[in-house]
Amino acid sequence: MKNIDHEQLKDFFSGHAEGDLVSWPNQLKLMDLIGVTCSEADELIMQSGFLPARYQRNRHMISITQQLQLLKSRVAVVGCGGLGGYVIEELARLGVGRLRVIDSDVFEEHNLNRQLLSTITNLGTSKVAAAVSRVTEINPAVKVEPRQVIVGRDNGVDILSGVDVVVDAIDNVKGRLDLEQICHQVEVPLVYGAIAGWFGQVGCIKPGQGTMQKLYANWTAGKGIESTFGNPSFTPAVVGSFQAAEVCKVLLGQGGLLDERILSVDLLQMQFDDIPVQ
Amino acid sequence: MIQVTVKLFASFRIDRFDREIREYPPATTVADVVRELKIPETEIGILLLNSVHVDLQRQLADNDVLAIFPLVGGG
Structure with a gap:
């Protein structure tokens, strides 16, 4: 993954996350904005403590940390x-x-x-x-x-x-x-x-x-x-x-x-x- | 006579039983039980005597538990 501007990422999440969820349309925007793949975007979202909304019904059974572990x-x-x-x-x-x-x-x-x-x-x-x-x-x-x-x-x-x-x-x-x-x-x-x-x-x-x-x-x-x-x-x-x-x-x-x-x-x-x- | 608990699984239960305590003469082998139950040897998958894998030649003892599974190989 290329170098990520963490300030830019923080701004993105403050404007586009709902609670700690990032919806699919917003994930697509993120991928476009910083030029990463879907897998890289999943990783960045979870490393930042958010969850791709696609996985929201895995929750409470699987934590964000565990979801990241599954991704890897x-x-x-x-x-x-x-x-x-x-x-x-x-x-x-x-x-x-x-x-x-x-x-x-x-x-x-x-x-x-x-x-x-x-x-x-x-x-x-x-x-x-x-x-x-x-x-x-x-x-x-x-x-x-x-x-x-x-x-x-x-x-x-x-x-x-x-x-x-x-x-x-x-x-x-x-x-x-x-x-x-x-x-x-x-x-x-x-x-x-x-x-x-x-x-x-x-x-x-x-x-x-x-x-x-x-x-x-x-x-x-x-x-x-x-x-x-x-x-x-x-x-x-x-x-x-x-x-x-x-x-x-x-x-x-x-x-x-x-x-x-x-x-x-x-x-x-x-x-x-x-x-x-x- | 010895008493042996015989447990059958999957297709072997059809027209037979799930679990029965059966009486056999001493020195009865697993193969004798299989033959008595008319189970074709080619269909046998797993044979467990008191949870441990055995072969058809094994002699049974009083109070043994014998589990017989068909060969299940599909995917």
């Missing part, structure tokens, strides 16, 4: 399909400043029943490109770093280094086991989620806990029961939202995490079980 955080979302679409949407609205979104796929017709980023008009186009355009529409302060690749043991350390949290939103067991290994190597917590039909699982794995290896220890090959049950619209929304909440708490160092345990979600019987995994 970087989260990798591996997979931009069912779970990933919701996780990206929620983290962008929450105000996480940098999202590294990773998926090698393009949208296909069978994605339309549940994948938030898929539309009739973007069939055949890349999922990470859709993530970029969606995030830009809902929160232009968020910098999206698209990676149209498959994360594996060969490239994982490069792709996932420098992030604060990794979100598992992939659709296969092999990929998840690799992801846990990579997160262990780069020493980053992994927020795990998996879905099948009415059912889901979610957890938070700190480096070295190896929960995923225990969860899938009996796996040898193939898909889970999602190959029988498919996935409806609501299961990824539920499990993806649990994952977004875990990410928020990891970033802010708050609350109780689902570590060394998983939450088993059964939307058919509406039962939620907290299962210790040791």
